[in-house]
Amino acid sequence: MRLADLIGSVVVDANGIEIGDVGDVWLIQDGPPMGVFGAALRVDRLVIGRFGLASRAGYERPAVRGPVIIARLLRGRTEARPVASWSDIAAIEEGRIRLRTRAGDLERPRSLEQAQTGRRWSAGLELLDRQLVDPDGLMAGKIDDLRLELRDDGPPVVTDILAGPGALARRIGGRLGGWIASVHARLHPGSGDPATISFGAVGRVDDHVTLIVSREELPTFAAEAWARDRIIAKLPGSGEA
Amino acid sequence: MKKAFEIFLGILTAFGGFVDIGDLVANAETGARFGMHLAWMVVVGVIGIVIYAEMSGRVATMSQRPVFDIIRERLGARLALVNLGASFFINLLTFAAEIGGLALVVELVTGINYLLWVPMLAIGVWIVLWKVRFSVMEKVFGLSGLALIVTVLALWRLDPGLANTFSSAGRFGPPAGEDWPTYAFFAIALLGAAMTPYEVFFFSSGAVEDNWTRKDLIVNRANVYIGFPLGGILSLAIMGASAALFQPRGVSVDHLSQVTLPVSASVGQVGLVFLLYGMFAAIFSAALETALSAGYTVSQFFGWQWGKFVRPREAARFHVVILFTLCVGVLIALSTLDPIVVTEYSIVLSAAALPLTYLPILIVANDPAYMKDKTNSKALNAVAFAFLLLLLVVSIVTIPLMIWTKAGA
Numbered sequence: 214m215r216l217a218d219l220i221g222s223v224v225v226d227a228n229g230i231e232i233g234d235v236g237d238v239w240l241i242q243d244g245p246p247m248g249v250f251g252a253a254l255r256v257d258r259l260v261i262g263r264f265g266l267a268s269r270a271g272y273e274r275p276a277v278r279g280p281v282i283i284a285r286l287l288r289g290r291t292e293a294r295p296v297a298s299w300s301d302i303a304a305i306e307e308g309r310i311r312l313r314t315r316a317g318d319l320e321r322p323r324s325l326e327q328a329q330t331g332r333r334w335s336a337g338l339e340l341l342d343r344q345l346v347d348p349d350g351l352m353a354g355k356i357d358d359l360r361l362e363l364r365d366d367g368p369p370v371v372t373d374i375l376a377g378p379g380a381l382a383r384r385i386g387g388r389l390g391g392w393i394a395s396v397h398a399r400l401h402p403g404s405g406d407p408a409t410i411s412f413g414a415v416g417r418v419d420d421h422v423t424l425i426v427s428r429e430e431l432p433t434f435a436a437e438a439w440a441r442d443r444i445i446a447k448l449p450g451s452g453e454a
Numbered sequence: 455m456k457k458a459f460e461i462f463l464g465i466l467t468a469f470g471g472f473v474d475i476g477d478l479v480a481n482a483e484t485g486a487r488f489g490m491h492l493a494w495m496v497v498v499g500v501i502g503i504v505i506y507a508e509m510s511g512r513v514a515t516m517s518q519r520p521v522f523d524i525i526r527e528r529l530g531a532r533l534a535l536v537n538l539g540a541s542f543f544i545n546l547l548t549f550a551a552e553i554g555g556l557a558l559v560v561e562l563v564t565g566i567n568y569l570l571w572v573p574m575l576a577i578g579v580w581i582v583l584w585k586v587r588f589s590v591m592e593k594v595f596g597l598s599g600l601a602l603i604v605t606v607l608a609l610w611r612l613d614p615g616l617a618n619t620f621s622s623a624g625r626f627g628p629p630a631g632e633d634w635p636t637y638a639f640f641a642i643a644l645l646g647a648a649m650t651p652y653e654v655f656f657f658s659s660g661a662v663e664d665n666w667t668r669k670d671l672i673v674n675r676a677n678v679y680i681g682f683p684l685g686g687i688l689s690l691a692i693m694g695a696s697a698a699l700f701q702p703r704g705v706s707v708d709h710l711s712q713v714t715l716p717v718s719a720s721v722g723q724v725g726l727v728f729l730l731y732g733m734f735a736a737i738f739s740a741a742l743e744t745a746l747s748a749g750y751t752v753s754q755f756f757g758w759q760w761g762k763f764v765r766p767r768e769a770a771r772f773h774v775v776i777l778f779t780l781c782v783g784v785l786i787a788l789s790t791l792d793p794i795v796v797t798e799y800s801i802v803l804s805a806a807a808l809p810l811t812y813l814p815i816l817i818v819a820n821d822p823a824y825m826k827d828k829t830n831s832k833a834l835n836a837v838a839f840a841f842l843l844l845l846l847v848v849s850i851v852t853i854p855l856m857i858w859t860k861a862g863a
Contacts, residue, residue, distance in 0.1 A: 269528055269530055271821050279832065280835035342534075344519070345757060352758060354758070384532065385531055420519055421518070421519070437758065445767050445774065451767040
């Protein structure tokens with residue numbers, strides 16, 4: 214499963230009433246150990262409300278205050294949104310998530326609160342669309358999506374970063390997304406799967422994501438290598454600073 | 455002394471935005487038709503770009519995230535892709551116009567048809583983008599563009615004391631013979647020209663290219679406070695000199711050669727040489743700026759390595775995008791589309807997309823996760839928010855107004 218399969222899905226409560234869309238997914242860092250990054254990220258809460266500008270502007274964090282009018286407008290749309298835990302989910306269908314809980318019984322936290330068991334992350338705000346940078350400071354793609362591994366014993370764990378057009382296509386959606394996906398599949402006969410980077414290769418996450426593996430070792434480098442070898446290296450002086 | 459030369463990123467950015475081919479002619483045209491009735495809009499535009507360029511430079515300095523990274527992080531993949539499509543298209547059109555404009559300047563000097571110069575000049579642009587270090591590029595072209603100061607001298611010679619020219623600057627509203635919609639259309643074109651998004655794409659990426667850190671925030675300020683007002687003053691000087699020479703005679707301006715008349719009439723041959731040199735440098739700057747912006751925006755959207763701070767083979771796809779832009783730009787320029795008309799349209803079209811670029815900058819400049827302690831002050835937020843509202847209004851009325859006035863005809 215991918216994060217993009219959750220975000221945007223319609224959430225229906227135990228009585229069959231539509232509550233809204235999944236606007237964001239909060240992750241909690243308390244899973245099994247995963248490389249330098251430490252504990253793995255697990256799905257913690259589905260935040261119900263549209264995944265639009267309001268959800269991505271960052272005003273659910275109290276430290277972001279200005280400009281006052283924009284903050285008030287956008288915070289009003291993210292404040293006290295209902296959130297569902299993994300245990301509230303009865304079934305995940307295509308584009309639809311059924312809860313075993315009634316809408317009125319869902320928690321409504323005022324903002325992205327930190328938990329005691331581990332650091333809590335907003336996947337939409339703090340991970341998606343962030344720049345990947347390798348140990349030499351060279352850029353290595355974006356987090357276009359995250360792969361989630363379903364577990365029998367609890368919520369899904371984030372296992373991989375998905376990057377490149379194969380992953381981006383599903384985020385973009387619609388006819389253009391479908392077109393990107395089909396072009397990608399043609400260029401990658403066989404699986405057609407997006408480039409995958411294990412989350413164990415993540416060193417640090419702040420306003421960008423630092424990897425502990427050189428970008429040349431990553432599957433996202435294939436297109437860059439092609440452009441380098443077929444076009445740029447053939448021009449004089451391409452290796453000079 | 456070393457620091458004194460670090461203001462050329464701002465100057466280069468501003469010249470490429472304010473006195474490129476479209477603006478050189480648009481300013482002269484505005485002066486000839488409206489006198490200085492629209493001069494206030496240049497001032498408004500300068501304030502707007504100063505505020506947002508400073509923010510974009512500060513964000514890039516504090517977080518190493520240039521503007522298109524921010525756009526993607528705040529608008530998300532889908533809406534950022536819409537912005538990318540619009541920005542790339544406008545960049546491409548503008549680049550084509552600048553190459554055509556550059557060739558027109560060479561035609562003015564040599565008398566040889568501009569179409570012959572287009573491919574050669576594009577190769578010249580490519581060599582600079584491929585070989586010349588970013589810091590050398592910004593100094594050479596920023597410094598050369600300063601030759602345009604001769605237009606200020608021309609304005610002074612044509613109207614000593616500036617009393618006649620600026621007597622109309624204080625009045626709001628169109629002069630006799632022009633109507634309100636046309637006046638509003640030209641006002642939007644001036645604002646759009648001052649705040650073209652490629653300026654912040656280029657400036658913020660340039661801050662990363664120049665490796666600015668926290669201690670360079672003062673350099674960032676100096677760049678925007680000197681560069682953009684200087685660009686604005688040159689715009690006003692061109693407008694004023696044109697108003698002084700052409701408006702009383704009822705002459706309308708629609709060709710580049712007319713832009714040189716106020717200078718050659720008042721300062722003479724030497725002045726003309728300076729002007730042509732300055733125009734060449736400023737338009738060349740704009741060509742560099744738009745071609746690089748095309749590479750920056752696409753690479754930053756997809757997360758590819760970009761920039762001239764690494765060798766070309768380390769930023770292969772970035773250089774492929776630039777090469778693509780150059781080739782398509784040359785084809786458009788060779789199609790004999792009038793470069794001046796092309797930039798005028800692209801400026802107005804870009805005005806419609808302005809909020810998609812400036813809103814993410816404003817939001818992130820307030821986010822301590824990127825900015826640490828260097829978030830916006832309340833006063834800055836108030837002014838920036840007012841500008842955002844203005845841009846929102848502009849983005850809504852631009853295209854209807856363009857159709858209504860037949861693009862100011």
